[in-house]
Each structure stands twice: as structure tokens, then as C-alpha cells.
Amino acid sequence: MPTINIDGVDLTVPTGTTVIQAAEMAGIYIPRYCYHPGLRIAGSCRMCLVEVEKLPGLQIACNTLVQDGMKVITNSERVRQARRGMLEFLLSNHPLDCPVCDQSGECDLQNYYMEFGRYRSRYFDNKTKRKKAFPIGPHVMLDQERCILCTRCVRFTEDVSKTHELGVFRRGHQSVIDLYPGRVLDNPYSGNVIDICPVGALTESDFRFQCRVWYLKEQHSICAGCARGCNISVHFNTDRRYKAQGRRVMRIKPRFHPEVNRWWLCDFGRFGHRYMDENRIEFFAEQKDGIRVDISCDEALGRVAQLLRGTLEEYGPSAVGIIVSPRLSNEELWVCRKLFVKGLGLHQTAAFDPWERPGFEDDFLLKADRNPNRRAVELTGFTADARELLEKAAEGRIRLLYIVHQDFAAPEAAELLQKAPAVIYQGTNWTRTAQQADLILAGAVHAEEEGTFTNFEGRVQRFFRCFAPIEESRDDLEIFRDLGQSLGVTVPESAATALKDWIGIDPDEIGEHGVLLSELSQVEA
Amino acid sequence: MPIVKLVSEFFGVEEARRLDWRLRHGGYEGARHALRDMTPEEVTEEVVRSNLRGLGGAGFPTGRKWMFVPKETTQPKYLAVNCDEAEPGTFKDRYIVEWDPHRLLEGIIICSYAVGIHQAYIYIRGEYVRPYHRLKRALEEAYAAGIFGGKVLGSDFSLEVHIHRGAGAYICGEETALLESLEGKKGWPRLKPPFPAVKGLFGCPTVINNVETLSHLPKIILNGGSWFSDLGVERNGGARLFALSGHVNRPGIYELPLGTPLRELIEEHGGGVWRGKRLKGVVPGGTSSGVLCADEIDVPLTFEALAEKGSMLGSGAVVVMDEDTCMVRALHNVEDFFAHESCGQCTPCREGTNWAYRILSRIVSGNGVPEDLDTLEHLASNMRGTSICALCEGARMPLQSFLTKFRDEFEYYIKNRRSMVSGRTPTTVST
Numbered sequence: 011m012p013t014i015n016i017d018g019v020d021l022t023v024p025t026g027t028t029v030i031q032a033a034e035m036a037g038i039y040i041p042r043y044c045y046h047p048g049l050r051i052a053g054s055c056r057m058c059l060v061e062v063e064k065l066p067g068l069q070i071a072c073n074t075l076v077q078d079g080m081k082v083i084t085n086s087e088r089v090r091q092a093r094r095g096m097l098e099f100l101l102s103n104h105p106l107d108c109p110v111c112d113q114s115g116e117c118d119l120q121n122y123y124m125e126f127g128r129y130r131s132r133y134f135d136n137k138t139k140r141k142k143a144f145p146i147g148p149h150v151m152l153d154q155e156r157c158i159l160c161t162r163c164v165r166f167t168e169d170v171s172k173t174h175e176l177g178v179f180r181r182g183h184q185s186v187i188d189l190y191p192g193r194v195l196d197n198p199y200s201g202n203v204i205d206i207c208p209v210g211a212l213t214e215s216d217f218r219f220q221c222r223v224w225y226l227k228e229q230h231s232i233c234a235g236c237a238r239g240c241n242i243s244v245h246f247n248t249d250r251r252y253k254a255q256g257r258r259v260m261r262i263k264p265r266f267h268p269e270v271n272r273w274w275l276c277d278f279g280r281f282g283h284r285y286m287d288e289n290r291i292e293f294f295a296e297q298k299d300g301i302r303v304d305i306s307c308d309e310a311l312g313r314v315a316q317l318l319r320g321t322l323e324e325y326g327p328s329a330v331g332i333i334v335s336p337r338l339s340n341e342e343l344w345v346c347r348k349l350f351v352k353g354l355g356l357h358q359t360a361a362f363d364p365w366e367r368p369g370f371e372d373d374f375l376l377k378a379d380r381n382p383n384r385r386a387v388e389l390t391g392f393t394a395d396a397r398e399l400l401e402k403a404a405e406g407r408i409r410l411l412y413i414v415h416q417d418f419a420a421p422e423a424a425e426l427l428q429k430a431p432a433v434i435y436q437g438t439n440w441t442r443t444a445q446q447a448d449l450i451l452a453g454a455v456h457a458e459e460e461g462t463f464t465n466f467e468g469r470v471q472r473f474f475r476c477f478a479p480i481e482e483s484r485d486d487l488e489i490f491r492d493l494g495q496s497l498g499v500t501v502p503e504s505a506a507t508a509l510k511d512w513i514g515i516d517p518d519e520i521g522e523h524g525v526l527l528s529e530l531s532q533v534e535a
Numbered sequence: 536m537p538i539v540k541l542v543s544e545f546f547g548v549e550e551a552r553r554l555d556w557r558l559r560h561g562g563y564e565g566a567r568h569a570l571r572d573m574t575p576e577e578v579t580e581e582v583v584r585s586n587l588r589g590l591g592g593a594g595f596p597t598g599r600k601w602m603f604v605p606k607e608t609t610q611p612k613y614l615a616v617n618c619d620e621a622e623p624g625t626f627k628d629r630y631i632v633e634w635d636p637h638r639l640l641e642g643i644i645i646c647s648y649a650v651g652i653h654q655a656y657i658y659i660r661g662e663y664v665r666p667y668h669r670l671k672r673a674l675e676e677a678y679a680a681g682i683f684g685g686k687v688l689g690s691d692f693s694l695e696v697h698i699h700r701g702a703g704a705y706i707c708g709e710e711t712a713l714l715e716s717l718e719g720k721k722g723w724p725r726l727k728p729p730f731p732a733v734k735g736l737f738g739c740p741t742v743i744n745n746v747e748t749l750s751h752l753p754k755i756i757l758n759g760g761s762w763f764s765d766l767g768v769e770r771n772g773g774a775r776l777f778a779l780s781g782h783v784n785r786p787g788i789y790e791l792p793l794g795t796p797l798r799e800l801i802e803e804h805g806g807g808v809w810r811g812k813r814l815k816g817v818v819p820g821g822t823s824s825g826v827l828c829a830d831e832i833d834v835p836l837t838f839e840a841l842a843e844k845g846s847m848l849g850s851g852a853v854v855v856m857d858e859d860t861c862m863v864r865a866l867h868n869v870e871d872f873f874a875h876e877s878c879g880q881c882t883p884c885r886e887g888t889n890w891a892y893r894i895l896s897r898i899v900s901g902n903g904v905p906e907d908l909d910t911l912e913h914l915a916s917n918m919r920g921t922s923i924c925a926l927c928e929g930a931r932m933p934l935q936s937f938l939t940k941f942r943d944e945f946e947y948y949i950k951n952r953r954s955m956v957s958g959r960t961p962t963t964v965s966t
Contacts, residue, residue, distance in 0.1 A: 051726065052726075053726040054923065055881070055882055056882045056883055056921050056922065056923075057882075059921060066920075067920040067921075068920065068921065070726075073726050095916075095917030095921070096883065096917075096921070098917070099882050099885075099886035099917070100882055100886065102886050102890050103886060103889075132906070132910050133890070134897075134904075135893040135894065136893070158882070159879065159880075159885065177721075180879070181704070181706075181875075181877065181878055182874060182875060182876070182877040182885055182888065182889060183874065183879065183885055183886060184879070185878075185879030185880075
């Protein structure tokens with residue numbers, strides 16, 4: 011374990027650590043373009059040059075291994091001068107079209123220039139012309155003039171996604187990053203090249219020109235796209251509803267987790283956020299013969315309580331079917347359990363869509379199970395799939411179906427549901443299933459709630475509320491709480507109490523990287 | 536000092552590239568001696584003793600380079616022969632391969648035997664068409680005679696030699712870019728460490744030597760290392776080929792002991808500056824070395840002495856410029872080359888060479904401004920020691936030395952919008 015001194019700070023680091031990593035451990039940030047902790051070292055941007063004692067020239071911090079007794083200086087005038095020189099070089103052929111560039115505000119050229127730049131250009135000659143703003147895949151736009159040739163995207167497609175779409179072509183100042191002939195940047199992880207691009211060369215087709223990044227707010231969340239549970243940040247804006255078709259969620263960015271997703275996120279998770287703002291169930295409603303009437307939340311919940319009580323009295327507990335969804339949070343599932351199974355004594359429960367086809371799975375991030383919370387569904391005792399319940403409902407043996415957030419896309423399910431005597435639907439979007447219900451309860455998407463998901467390996471991870479539920483829709487836990495009150499069943503009122511009740515820990519104890527269920531003692535079914 | 540005949544022994548002898556003739560004239564004797572009578576360690580020791588240095592340009596001691604290759608390794612080891620001679624002004628390797636290819640092949644055997652290599656690749660410049668065909672013919676003859684293959688010269692040592700043609704990039708002469716190119720990739724220099732001696736071609740330990748360096752080996756083995764080192768001066772063993780070109784009466788290849796004064800090369804061997812003109816400047820080691828003024832040519836041709844002058848011995852390509860040479864346009868030409876040949880991988884080289892070229896183009900076309908010279912100097916200092924490989928240094932050194940030593944010419948050109956020497960401004964300048 012070598013000991014190193016960086017800018018006067020002594021620290022001991024593992025053998026094989028590079029200077030740039032060691033500096034980060036000491037809390038010193040060394041500017042970089044080509045270096046990315048998740049990629050192979052390129053050492054080509056020359057931005058991370060530092061002084062190493064006893065060596066004559068400046069060394070690149072990203073490729074210099076720490077040696078015992080090494081003394082590194084990262085903030086001397088000589089280092090600053092080198093950085094200023096490198097920035098001037100990089101900007102000499104840069105178009106400086108920041109006013110129309112999507113990266114503005116989160117661009118490393120801008121950021122470092124604020125710190126090291128010259129502020130007076132000496133470059134009067136023509137700049138190299140390259141191709142501007144053209145799509146290289148379904149999600150990514152490339153602007154070769156803004157590119158500083160750090161090759162992060164090339165290395166990503168070579169080493170991480172292993173799809174080899176991008177390469178560097180031509181030579182010298184005419185070098186460009188482009189697609190290999192006949193290829194398209196169309197792999198399940200293509201969006202990551204946008205994150206790792208330090209400048210505005212690679213931008214998101216979806217997010218382009220929708221919102222300036224300084225209008226965005228950020229909240230930590232967990233991706234609900236599959237059982238992996240990738241850590242994400244939701245970037246949203248609630249103040250400018252007249253922009254971007256009124257969307258609140260503007261984009262999703264991955265958040266580093268050392269074991270779950272590292273720095274990466276798949277395109278399904280990244281670009282699959284439109285459902286949070288589009289086609290939403292905004293009001294509680296009643297549907298009869300294809301006519302929908304909006305009603306108040308209180309009225310709707312009153313009707314639900316009445317229906318439940320009436321069916322239980324007339325037909326008994328086996329006549330009520332509860333279908334929950336593996337898209338619900340741990341807390342919601344646990345409250346469902348408390349309310350319907352333990353409180354009302356119902357036993358006709360199910361959680362899974364039997365017609366759901368497994369998605370594409372690989373050995374990187376994507377899991378075939380496209381539900382974020384299957385583990386918790388099983389642990390809370392909702393083990394059955396919904397086929398039997400739907401069949402019973404179609405035969406009239408189940409008089410009332412209460413479907414929570416489940417969407418049956420299959421036509422077989424729609425046929426069965428058509429024959430069901432009464433259907434209550436609590437959910438977020440006008441799916442086929444929602445359209446077939448008699449009573450609609452407007453629930454919230456996971457960005458509107460707080461809670462936890464349990465991923466495929468049993469890791470409980472926290473997500474936070476980004477914004478209030480849309481229009482009159484409500485947090486699902488509130489709906490269950492009110493329903494419980496009118497039915498005389500006490501259920502945990504908040505996500506925190508629900509989690510405490512379920513696995514005996516407080517949400518604040520979960521920590522940044524989640525907690526594995528196997529490390530906990532109390533898990534009650 | 537007199538001209539010597541080591542690797543240039545058979546230059547101009549048509550028969551020398553035929554194997555049978557060459558075998559009658561000492562061909563493969565050195566390799567035979569090494570394989571039969573010496574251990575690999577003894578061969579390396581002789582080479583260390585000879586003070587032979589890398590003659591491709593960097594001047595790294597050859598024996599020491601070999602010793603960096605790990606002895607105990609399960610990986611195969613490779614030899615890459617650098618015949619991508621592309622430094623403007625240099626044409627020495629071309630002579631060796633064209634006139635005496637068997638000397639190179641013999642050197643390859645000796646080096647491979649010393650390091651324990653069984654696969655050697657000759658990376659030859661794509662534009663070298665005739666040298667390639669002659670080398671190929673020589674290799675085929677040697678294979679047919681059983682010199683290469685499973686039993687090299689009848690010994691138990693096996694060695695396969697392959698010839699690979701480049702596609703015309705100057706950067707592929709940089710040793711790690713050469714390896715990338717050999718592997719079939721874009722010729723981009725690699726980061727060091729790891730050094731090729733540890734992790735080179737296909738990730739295995741690799742020795743990379745220049746053609747001329749290897750061609751010296753047969754005589755070093757036959758005559759002993761100290762014989763070779765005594766030919767030269769301290770730490771600069773033996774002799775080397777100097778490719779003299781430019782405004783001299785007798786341009787050509789001259790093999791001279793290291794330490795010969797530059798003045799002797801130009802005035803005695805080269806017959807002095809042509810047309811009775813006066814000398815203005817000399818580029819002593821290929822275009823990437825700094826320029827020397829007329830009063831600086833009493834320097835001995837050794838690696839150290841030229842480094843002291845802010846230049847370098849490099850590949851031994853001496854370019855002579857007479858008093859009628861416009862130094863602004865000369866530098867413009869040099870920077871054009873480097874801007875065109877920069878691989879584009881790292882920032883200072885990709886942007887710096889091109890920026891310098893653009894400023895110089897503007898000056899040459901008569902549109903320079905006085906601040907340009909400061910910008911150029913500042914540019915040069917920002918390019919210093921910040922790049923991955925030596926190409927950037929090669930572009931910086933002439934830039935800085937031309938600007939310092941001939942600043943008056945640049946100032947005149949900018950002020951009067953025409954050349955101080957010819958009094959003219961070119962009508963078209965490409966940028």
C-alpha cells in the first residue's frame with residue numbers, strides 16, 4: 011500500500027491506483043476529458059497533466075500509477091498553464107455555438123474554461139469544418155464540430171456495450187468520430203454515450219431543445235424498467251408546463267452504484283419515462299357503458315368501500331379478488347397485504363400477468379423480468395398469477411375485482427375482464443384494463459411517490475418523490491389509508507411506517523447503496 | 536574523419552542482393568558465429584559493449600533495449616523491424632534494403648537469437664515499392680536456402696520473418712503506432728508505460744529496432760563490440776549513415792563515424808554549398824530536429840552534442856539550405872508536413888500543428904500580423920512535452936528554432952508582406 015502526497019495531503023492508497031483516482035480520494039478534482047472511471051485509459055486529452063516530483067515533464071494523472079513516496083502537485087502555475095494551453099487548443103476548432111447547444115450548463119469545456127481559460131481568443135483563422143447535428147441512431151445526435159475527440163464514446167462501444175458502432179476516422183485536425191460504414195448506433199445501451207460525452211457532441215434526440223439544463227431539478231430514484239433496479243436521477247421541471255408538451259420528466263440519467271449498474275443505464279429505462287406524463291388517469295371516475303364521469307376522490311372511495319362491504323356481506327370473502335402488481339413499491343404491497351388480506355380477510359389474491367412475455371435479457375444490465383419489484387411481491391405473499399382470478403370473475407364466481415396498477419395487455423385478459431361483474435381499477439394510465447373498469451381510482455407513478463423497490467438480488471433501494479401526483483390523482487398509500495379508515499382497518503400511513511412495519515428498518519437506515527434483505531433479520535410475509 | 540564502409544559496404548554493387556554472391560562475401564557469417572559459438576547473453580553483451588544506439592532517431596542504446604525484455608515469460612516474443620522510414624530528408628534505410636537486404640536479414644537473426652524471438656515482422660513503408668520487392672526477393676531466397684524457418688543456418692534455432700507493408704502514414708514509424716498498425720488497427724501511438732519490451736505486439740514482449748541498427752549487428756558480432764565502439768566517440772558507438780540532401784554539391788549517403796564534425800560532412804564529403812553560395816541553415820537530423828545556423832556547424836555529430844544545441848541527431852538526415860532559402864516558407868513547408876501527418880489522437884499535436892500551419896499560411900500569403908509570432912512561440916511552448924508521442928515534439932522543435940534563429944525574416948515578411956529573400960509573395964497558399 012503506497013503512500014502518496016498530493017498537494018500536501020498524505021494518503022495511503024491500494025497498489026495499482028492511478029494518480030487521478032488517488033487525488034479523488036483526497037478530495038482533489040483533476041480536470042479530465044478522456045478519462046472515465048468506467049472506461050479503458052486513453053490518455054489523449056492531456057487535460058489531467060500534473061507535476062510529479064523528480065520527473066522533468068508533466069505527467070498525465072490518469073495513466074500514472076501511484077508509487078510509494080510520490081509527491082504530486084496539481085495546482086501549480088505550471089499545471090494551470092498547461093491546462094490553459096490544452097483548453098485553448100481544444101477550443102481552437104470548437105464552433106463555440108453554446109447559445110444553441112444543449113450541453114450548455116453541463117459542458118466540461120465551459121466548466122473548465124471558467125476556471126482555467128484565457129478569456130481572449132487568439133485564434134483568427136478558419137476553423138475545421140465537419141458534419142453538424144445528424145442522427146447516428148434512434149436516440150443520439152452527433153455534432154462533429156463540437157467533438158473534442160476524447161473517444162469516450164468509441165471506447166464505450168468497444169469495451170462496455172461491445173457493439174463497435176463508433177470509430178475515429180481521418181487524421182490530424184480533420185479527425186472525426188463517426189459510425190462505421192453501414193452501422194447505426196442502435197444498441198440497448200446507446201444512451202450512455204450521451205452521458206459520458208463531456209461536451210455537446212453527442213446529444214439526446216429526445217431531450218434536444220426541450221429544456222435548458224439550469225431549469226432542471228434532480229431527484230434520486232430507482233429505475234422501474236426491469237428487475238435490475240438501476241440507480242437513476244430523474245431530471246424534471248414543473249415550472250414550465252407550457253414547454254415540452256407539458257412534460258414534467260425531461261430525462262433520466264444513471265446514478266453511480268458500484269454493484270447494481272455502475273455508471274450505466276439501458277435505453278429502455280432511460281427513454282421510457284413518457285408514461286409518467288402522457289395518457290395519465292388524472293381524475294377519479296366512474297364508467298358505465300363506455301361513458302366516463304369524473305367524480306371526487308371522496309365519492310369514489312366511498313363507492314369502493316360500499317362495493318367491498320356489500321360484496322363481502324352478500325357473497326363472502328371468496329367473491330372479492332385482489333390483483334396487485336409487481337410495479338408497486340414495497341410499501342404499497344405491504345399495505346395491500348395489511349388492508350386486504352389481514353384486514354378484510356380476503357384470500358383471492360394475485361399479482362402477475364400470465365400473458366406477459368419476458369423481455370430481452372443480457373449479461374450486462376437488462377433483466378428479462380421487466381417488473382421492478384417481483385421479489386417483494388413474492389415476499390409479501392402475492393404469489394399467484396391472475397389467470398385463475400380473471401376466469402373466476404368471468405364465470406361470476408368472483409363478484410368484485412380490485413386491480414391495483416396491473417395492466418393486462420393481452421386480448422385474452424380483456425375478454426375475461428369484459429365478463430367480470432364489477433371491476434375497480436387503481437392505476438396511473440389509461441391502459442386497456444383501465445378502460446374496462448367500472449370505477450377508476452387515480453393513483454400515482456413512482457416519481458410522484460416515495461418508497462423502495464426490491465431488486466432481483468433482494469436489494470432494497472430507495473426512491474424519492476420528485477413532484478406531486480398529477481391533477482387530482484393521489485399517492486396510492488393515501489388511497490389505501492382512506493379506504494382503510496372507511497372500512498375500519500388500520501394500515502401504516504406513510505412509506506416510512508410501512509417499511510418499518512414490513513422489514514423493521516427505517517428508510518434512513520437504507521443508505522445510498524441500498525440494503526440486502528439477506529442482511530436483515532425481520533422479513534414478514 | 537574518413538568515410539567508413541560498414542553497412543554501406545556493398546552499396547552500388549548489383550550482385551550484393553543475390554544470396555549466393557552475398558554468401559561468398561561474408562554474408563550470414565556473423566549470424567552463423569553467434570548461433571554456433573555464442574550464448575544469447577554473450578551476443579547481448581557484445582552489443583552493449585559496442586555502444587550501438589537506435590539509429591531510427593531516438594538513439595536509445597540497443598543492448599539495453601533488449602535487456603528490458605523479460606527473460607522468464609510464457610508469452611511469445613516478437614521483433615518488429617522499423618522500415619517505415621518517412622522522416623523528410625531521410626533515405627538511409629532505403630539504401631540498405633535496396634542494395635544489401637541480406638545484411639538486414641542477418642541482423643534480424645542475431646537480434647532474435649539474443650532476445651529469444653522466433654517471429655519477426657518487417658514493417659516497410661508503403662511507398663517503398665522497389666525496396667519492398669528487393670527485400671521480398673531476398674527473403675524468399677534466404678528461405679529457399681534454409682536460412683530461415685525451423686533450423687536457422689542449420690542450428691536448432693527457429694525464426695520466421697514476415698514482411699508487412701504500411702499504407703503511407705508517417706506516424707506508423709513511431710514504434711507503438713507501428714505495432715498498432717501491424718495488429719491491423721489505426722496507427723495511433725500507445726501510452727507508455729507499458730513499454731513494448733513488456734507489452735508490445737499482440738500484448739507480448741516486443742523488440743522494435745530500426746533497419747540500420749540491425750544491419751550493424753553482423754559486423755559487431757564478427758569484430759567484437761569494442762571494435763565498433765572504438766570507431767566512434769564516447770557513448771556514441773561506431774558509425775552511421777548520413778543522408779545528405781539540399782543545397783550541396785554532392786548529396787547522397789555518407790557513412791561516417793559518430794563524432795565527425797557537421798562542417799566536415801557538408802564541406803568535405805558533400806562538396807560544400809552548391810553554386811558557390813553561402814550556407815544559411817542546416818537541419819541535422821531530419822525535419823523534426825531544430826535548425827542550426829551557418830555559424831553552428833562546427834558541432835560534432837553525436838547525440839549529446841546536438842541535443843546541447845537544441846537540436847538532435849535523429850535519423851541522420853542532414854538538409855542543407857543556402858542563402859536563397861526563405862526560412863518562413865521553409866518552416867511553412869515543415870509545419871504543413873506535421874499538420875498533415877499528426878494522427879489526431881492527442882490534443883496538443885492535433886490542434887497545435889494545425890494551428891501553427893494556419894498561422895504560417897496566413898503569414899506566407901501576406902496576411903500575417905505582428906502578434907502572430909508571439910502566438911506561435913506560445914503555441915510551441917504549450918506543445919512542449921505534453922503529447923503522447925514524439926511527433927508533437929518533432930513539430931515544435933523546428934517551429935521554435937526557426938522562430939528564434941530567423942526572427943528577423945519572419946518580422947520582415949509580416950511587415951512587408953513579402954519574403955526577405957526572394958522579395959515575392961506566393962499567389963496561392965493552401966490552408
